[in-house]
Amino acid sequence: MSTLENTVYSRNKIHPQKFALLVSCASVVMLFAALTSAYVVRQAAGNWLEFPMPVLFLYSTITLIASSFTLHFSYKGFLAGNVKSYKYLLLLTFLLGILFIYLQYKGWMALVALGVELGTNPSGSFLYVLSGLHAAHILGGLAAVFVAILHAFILPYEVSAKRKLRFEMTQIYWHFVDVLWIYLIVFLWLQQQS
């Protein structure tokens, strides 16, 4: 059976479900890559209305970054057995997520007040489409965090492989949509400078 020992058995270095989540993140990246490149192409074609970005988007960005930190420390608490910080930081993450959506909504309203409506000019349409699709992905993340909250408050506390995997996947997705928004806001900001 010498050949067996020579064969490195490399199955399941990473849990298949976690890997599948990363792969789906790649497809979401392509969705937004397509839209932002369409933005660049369309902007270069002219007839492009410039407008200042509402400062509310800055506040929402800070909120979202903060929520990633609270989720991270909730996970640390989960691993370390600090049940209180596990539970309440998770709850705080959820509330920050809701606040983010609210601030985005206020941002859109501020844009409308400026006269930048959905159909006014492609420059505004793109902003609504990008931030709107992103908000839809945040809603998905909120659903995942909500399930995590249910687990935290209803199930008895234990650090099992299954619970750990679930939490890690929630975390991966939440950080992903967070980074995605940072990319979008930096992209939009840079485009407006150019």
Next chain:
Amino acid sequence: MANVLTAAPHSEEDVLIEQMGYDDHFHEHHDGDKFQSNFITTYIFSQDHKMIAKQFLITGMFWGVIGGLMSLVFRLQLGFPEESMAWLKPVLGKWIEINAETGMGALSPDFYYALVTMHGTILVFFVLTAGLSGTFSNLLIPLQLGARDMASPLLNMMSYWFFFLAGLIMFISLFLNTGPFSGGWTAYPPLSALPQASTGSGAGMTLWLISLVFFVVSVLLGGINYITTVLNLRTKGMNMWRMPLTIWAFFVTAILGLLSFPVLASAFFLVMCDRGLGTSFFLNEIFIGGQALDHVGGSPVLYQHLFWFLGHPEVYIIILPAMGIVSEVLAVHSRKPVFGYKAMVFSILAIGFLSFIVWAHHMFMSGVNPFISNFFVVFTLIIAVPSAVKVFNWIATLFGGNIRFTAASLFGIGFVSMFISGGLTGIFLGNSAIDIQMHDTYFVVAHFHIVMGVAAFFGMFAGVYHWFPKMYGRFMNETLGKLHFWGTMVGAYLIFWPMHYIGMAGVPRRYYRFDTFQSFSQFDDMNKFITIAAIVTFGFQLILIINFFYSIWYGKKVTEKNPWGATTLEWTTEVDPGHGNWAGKLPVVHRWAYDYAKDGQEFISQITPLKEGESETH
């Protein structure tokens, strides 16, 4: 050997798996041997990859017949514009317009365009993407890699049902009062983005968009699963370089789909905004019915960029699985290792990579900068290199082989022929200068039908004949299979070869009739000929359908596990593999997938350990 066995071993391969196999304790789990399924979870909402594969195949066949029949109707119009089509009135209803004086029935031009659009959409997405990649990725990835099932059987099931839903919505759109969408399968704006642009642009386009969004979801769910399974669930010893070429092809196909379909989804999303929310992403200043629309400053070319960023990888999503299947089938039936295995893998990877940077060759005449076109010409022509490597390797695999001319291998050889014929015309069309004359003519129609339509179908047929024994435990009838092959092979060339001449003379595609232009009347007879050839060739496909369904219940039973004498893992399972695929342990792999005619043995299964002093190199 203190292992618990579920069945007494009765073949050499069973003994090998029992002695050297990998015990994943599958049968002790509650979803292992104790797994129970009832009628609904077995045949309808099944999570078993083998059943899902059959569901994809049969749904694909259904759509193949519908899409094929549609092409016959519009071919009748093109070949025999003077003949009455009143006899189709009972089926097509108001779409056949009867002239009150002469009693002549003519196909309505609106419906002609709807038929062309639906034929393209159905064949490209439902038959050659879902029906081909969906079927064989599902069937073969777990079986050839030694996995119990897909990484997520639930997502896999959802992948099929999203596809089913997409099909259902598209099917409903066929019965709309205003007809299905009629602006071409590429759905360019403004026909797709303005509900009032044509009869099919209203409700028909809405359903088309919803259907295809569901389809994108189906492809993504499937693709995520395929990629994860290939990278994570290979059995012990199955490293990437021991994978059969089928798996390599499905793997790269899934990556292409995963990266390109979201781009299509984004284009569709923007189209929806233009249709319903008053944005102007793709709509420029437009007058319609004497009225100026509010839309300002959109770019229809932007849609074409987004669409073809999917559209070009899409043709490789269609052809790569066929290439993988053909590589495997040719190696098995010529009893030789596939020639240049690594070159084949690198060609697949190269084609996959290049497919993302050639999209604008569909847009040479759309007003893109001619300077930028040069880059796309160069990249497009470079695709000829890995394609030629593959063709050379298939021929070298066949050369000197002990070829068994089964229906499967005949279709494999036919695939190579079609791929050469269609690929050569691709070199013509890839030149932006020649494209000025050729674009939107029947030359293009001939090119893509041969290279990705017929060729992909040949790959699919080769796969169906080859793996039917694995799917249903019975053989398909070989005589009927060969009859089907020769009818299709000759018929396909008779349909598409003349189209090259028509196209070179500049006859445009997508025209309802040509009698406005006297110069095209010289092709009337050729058009008649093509139509007749199409009807006859379609008739030969009925042989396949009869053979397929007859053989499911009455075909010759498979009595041995490995009827083709193949090396790959799917032939080490029971004839009718149950839940979890292998009854006992998982097989462990010791060698690559193509040890044919090695050391005087006809074939050596992948689960056979290397002998003392035997080298794995090939």
